Amino acid sequence: MSDAGGSRRFPRAEIFFFDGYIGIAASVVSAATALTEHGYDVHLYYNEPPLDVQIPHLPGITLHRHVPWTRRFMGPVLERMRRRRLGKLGKIKADQTTRLQSAKLRSLVKAFIATVEVPQFALFCRRQSRRPDLGIAFDMNSLAAMDYAIPRTVPFIYWSLEIIMKAEIRDPLLRSMKKHELSRLSDAAAVVIQSPLRRDLLEQDRPRQPVRYVEVPNAPSEPLRPDIERDFYTTRFPVPTKARIVLQSGFISTSLLSQEIAESTRDWPPGFVLVFHERQKRDPLEPYIRSVQEAGGARTFLSLTPVPFDEVDKVYAGAHIGIVCYQIADQNEETGWSSSGKLVFYLRHGLPIIVVTSKRPSLIAEWHCGIWVTKVEEIGAALAEIDADYAGYSARAKQAYDALFDFRKAFDRLLDTVKQR
Numbered sequence: 242m243s244d245a246g247g248s249r250r251f252p253r254a255e256i257f258f259f260d261g262y263i264g265i266a267a268s269v270v271s272a273a274t275a276l277t278e279h280g281y282d283v284h285l286y287y288n289e290p291p292l293d294v295q296i297p298h299l300p301g302i303t304l305h306r307h308v309p310w311t312r313r314f315m316g317p318v319l320e321r322m323r324r325r326r327l328g329k330l331g332k333i334k335a336d337q338t339t340r341l342q343s344a345k346l347r348s349l350v351k352a353f354i355a356t357v358e359v360p361q362f363a364l365f366c367r368r369q370s371r372r373p374d375l376g377i378a379f380d381m382n383s384l385a386a387m388d389y390a391i392p393r394t395v396p397f398i399y400w401s402l403e404i405i406m407k408a409e410i411r412d413p414l415l416r417s418m419k420k421h422e423l424s425r426l427s428d429a430a431a432v433v434i435q436s437p438l439r440r441d442l443l444e445q446d447r448p449r450q451p452v453r454y455v456e457v458p459n460a461p462s463e464p465l466r467p468d469i470e471r472d473f474y475t476t477r478f479p480v481p482t483k484a485r486i487v488l489q490s491g492f493i494s495t496s497l498l499s500q501e502i503a504e505s506t507r508d509w510p511p512g513f514v515l516v517f518h519e520r521q522k523r524d525p526l527e528p529y530i531r532s533v534q535e536a537g538g539a540r541t542f543l544s545l546t547p548v549p550f551d552e553v554d555k556v557y558a559g560a561h562i563g564i565v566c567y568q569i570a571d572q573n574e575e576t577g578w579s580s581s582g583k584l585v586f587y588l589r590h591g592l593p594i595i596v597v598t599s600k601r602p603s604l605i606a607e608w609h610c611g612i613w614v615t616k617v618e619e620i621g622a623a624l625a626e627i628d629a630d631y632a633g634y635s636a637r638a639k640q641a642y643d644a645l646f647d648f649r650k651a652f653d654r655l656l657d658t659v660k661q662r
Contacts, residue, residue, distance in 0.1 A: 251280055251281060251282040252280065252281050252282065252373075252374040252375065253281065253282045253283075253284065253371065253372075253373040253374050253375075254276045254281040254282070254283050254284070254373055254374065254375045254376070254377065255283075255284045255285075255286065255366075255370060255373040255375075255376050255377070255387075255390075255391065256269065256272065256273055256276075256283065256284070256285045256286065256376075256377045256379070257286050257366060257376065257377065257378045257379065257383040257384075257386055257387040257390070258285065258286065258287045258288075258379045258383055259287075259288055259358075259359065259362055259379070259380065259382035259383040259386060260287075260288065260290070260379070260380070260382070260383075261287040261288035261289060261290040262290045262294050263285070263287055263290075263294075263296050263297060263550075264290075264294040264295045264296055264297050264520075264547075264549070264550050265294055265520045265550075265582070266379075266402075266582075267459055267460055267461050267582045267585070267586075268379070268400065268402060268433075268457070268459045268460075268582075269285070269379060270297060270299065270461070270462075270550060271460065271461055271462035271648050271652070272377060272400070272652070273285050273299060273302050274299065274302070274462050274463075275462050275648070275649065275652045276375075277301045277302060279656060281374075281375070282303075283301070283302045283303065284302075284303045284305060284369075284370075284371075284373070285299070285302055285303070285304050285305065286305045286307065286362075286365070286366045286369065286370075286386075286390075287304070287305070287306060287307065288306075288307050288308075288309060288358065288362055289306055289307065289308040289309070294520060294521055294547065295547065295549050295550070297549060297550035297551060298549075298551070305365075305366075305369050307361070307362055307365040307366075309357070309358045309361045309362070310361065311357045311358060311361070355382055355412070355414055355415055355418065356412065356414045359382050359385055359386060359414075359418070362382075362386045363385065363386035363389040363390060364389075366386050366387065366389070366390035367389055367390040367391075369390075370390045370391050372391065372392065372395070373391060373395060374395070374396075375395070375396055375397065375398070375430075375659070376391050376395050376396070376397035376398070377397065377398045377400055378397060378398070378399055378400065379400045379402055380400070380401065380402055380403050381405070381418045381419060381421070381422035382418065384399060384418075384421065384422055384425060385418045385421055385422075388421070388425070393428075396430040396659060396662060397428075397429055397430060398429060398430055398431050398432075398433060398655070398659065399422075399425065399426060399429040399431075399432045399433065400433040400457075401432065401433060401434050401439065401443055402435075402459070402580065404439065404442050404443055405419060406442075406445065406446060407419050407420075407423075407446045419446070423446055423447040426443075426447060426450075426452050427450040427451060427452050429452070429453065430453065430658065430659040430662040431453045431454070431455045431655055431658045431659055431662075432452050432453060432454050432455070433454075433455055433456075433457045433655065434454055434455075434456055434457075434580075435456065435457070435458055435459050435580035436456065436580060437456075438603070439580050440454055440456075453658055453662070455651070455654055455655045455658050456651065457648065457651040457652060457654075457655055458585055458645065458646040458647075458648055458651060459580055459581070459582045459585055460582075460585045460589070460646045460647075460648040461553075461554075461585075461586075461589070461648065462648045462649055462652070465554060465589060465590070466554070469554050469555060469558045470555055470558065470559075471558045471559055472559060473555045473556060473558065473559030474486055474516055474542065474544065474559045474560070475559070477542075477544065478516070478542040478544075480514055480542070481512075481514070483512070484512055484513065484514050485512060485513050485514075485561040485562060485624075485628065485631075486514055486516055486559065486560045486561050486562075487509075487513055487514065487515050487516070487560070487561070487562045487563075487564060487595075487624065488515075488516050488517075488518060488556075488557070488559075488560035488561075488562070488563050488564065488587075488592070489502060489515070489516075489517050489518075489563070489564040489566065489583075490517075490518045490520070490556060490557070490563075490583045490586070491518075491519075491520055491583055492519065492520055492521070493517050493519055493523065493529070493530060493533055493543070494529075495529075496567065497566055497567060498566050498567075498597070498617055499517060499529075499533050500529070500532055500533050500536050501536075501617045502515070502564065502566060502617050502620065503515060503517075503533045503534070503536040503537030503541045504536040504537070504617075505617045505618055505620050505621060506537050506538070506540045506541055507538070508618070508621040509540070509620070509621040509624055510621060510624055510625045510628070512628075513540070513562075513624050513628075514540050514541070514542065515537055515540060515541045515542070516541075516542045516543075516544055516560065517533065517541070517542075517543050517544065518544040518556050519543075519544060519545050519546070519547055520547055521547055522545065522546055522547060523543075523545040524545075525543065525545060530543065530545070544556075553586065554586070554589075554590070556586075557586045557587060557589065557590045557592065558590050560587075560590075560592055561592060561631075562592055562593050562594070562595065562624065562627060563583065563584070563586075563587030563592040563593070563594045563595070563611075564594070564595050564597070564620070565581055565583060565584050565587070565594055565595070565596045565597065565598075566596075566597035566598075566617065567581075567597075567598070584596075584604075585642070585646050587638070588610065588638045588639070588641050588642035588646065589642050589646070591635040591636070591638050591639040591642075592635070592638060593610060593611045593612075593627045593631065593634035593635055593637075593638050594610060594611030594612075594638065595611055595612050595613075595614060595620055595623045595624070595627075596611060596612075596613050596614070597614050597615070597616065597617055597620070598613070598615070599615060601613045604641065604645075608637055608638075608640065608641040608644075609634070609637050610634060610637040610638040610640075610641045611627070611634060611638065612626055612627060
């Protein structure tokens with residue numbers, strides 16, 4: 242900060258978030274909040290998200306909302322495509338082939354959105370930008386927009402959340418943006434990743450040039466309130482007394498194997514129920530939603546109304562065990578557990594975790610805060626194992642969170658790295 246003519250100027254930070262899902266992006270909210278606490282005048286540029294996700298209240302942060310003109314007519318078209326696809330999957334038992342087809346469809350949609358909306362977002366940001374002292378770009382679409390909006394001389398942080406491998410890209414524009422991303426990593430004042438596993442994935446596509454990596458968890462920046470309510474589900478659903486609530490938060494979708502997980506409850510030990518909590522408002526009459534409910538029966542509850550970001554802790558405080566499961570359609574999803582926001586919230590509340598993935602997570606091996614399984618059919622046995630030492634698993638979950646997922650300490654290290662550039 243400097244004084245000029247008696248007025249105090251705060252350094253300006255501009256954050257670029259193309260995807261726009263601020264209400265479910267802990268890293269974006271935490272970064273913006275932490276920057277204001279460090280004396281920055283923070284401006285956050287974002288796209289109106291295509292899904293019904295609430296934008297959180299962020300005091301002291303200037304929000305610049307961009308609504309792509311294509312969203313007016315393409316939004317309903319894409320939503321109809323999604324519903325039709327999920328409707329078909331709701332009538333059949335999804336296998337690996339249908340799941341891969343869904344993944345391909347999602348990739349095509351992402352490619353289309355990037356092709357028509359990244360240029361619009363970049364132009365919007367350029368018109369609004371006022372030469373900041375620091376830029377932050379979340380993922381490669383935002384990096385492309387940022388580099389058009391602000392001078393290359395401005396120091397910037399590249400914040401990697403989603404990683405698309407070069408070999409998995411078919412769209413020419415996405416390939417061009419991936420090439421741009423890789424070329425700019427060594428120019429960044431810092432590159433943020435969530436784990437060594439994600440760093441290794443990012444490194445596979447690029448030459449070994451010096452890059453300033455800083456590990457910052459996908460975590461909330463605010464401390465947990467000690468008086469948080471723990472009855473979020475018991476007041477909404479007829480959960481049996483003393484039942485342990487197993488939570489899978491996020492999107493109810495084939496990509497999270499929702500139907501398969503619901504079906505697995507038939508083999509769970511007595512005393513456990515399953516809850517899906519949605520990140521967007523869903524219609525219980527959607528074919529896929531209905532198929533999940535039918536598969537899970539009376540032991541499965543669907544929480545289909547999202548909560549504001551400042552109430553998200555209630556969602557996790559009301560559960561006892563958390564499930565982390567992603568469809569393994571590409572390397573980004575295969576390693577998604579290591580950058581998962583839901584995993585961090587589970588541990589924050591002392592919830593032992595069950596991670597469904599093909600390789601044993603280092604978090605499980607080192608901290609013994611949960612159980613690793615390779616398929617959803619093994620969840621029942623994992624629940625019984627956790628239940629036999631629930632207090633121990635819960636304590637180790639909290640210890641893992643305190644040791645690994647302190648956002649504020651990690652963010653301070655990040656700013657130190659930027660200053661040393």
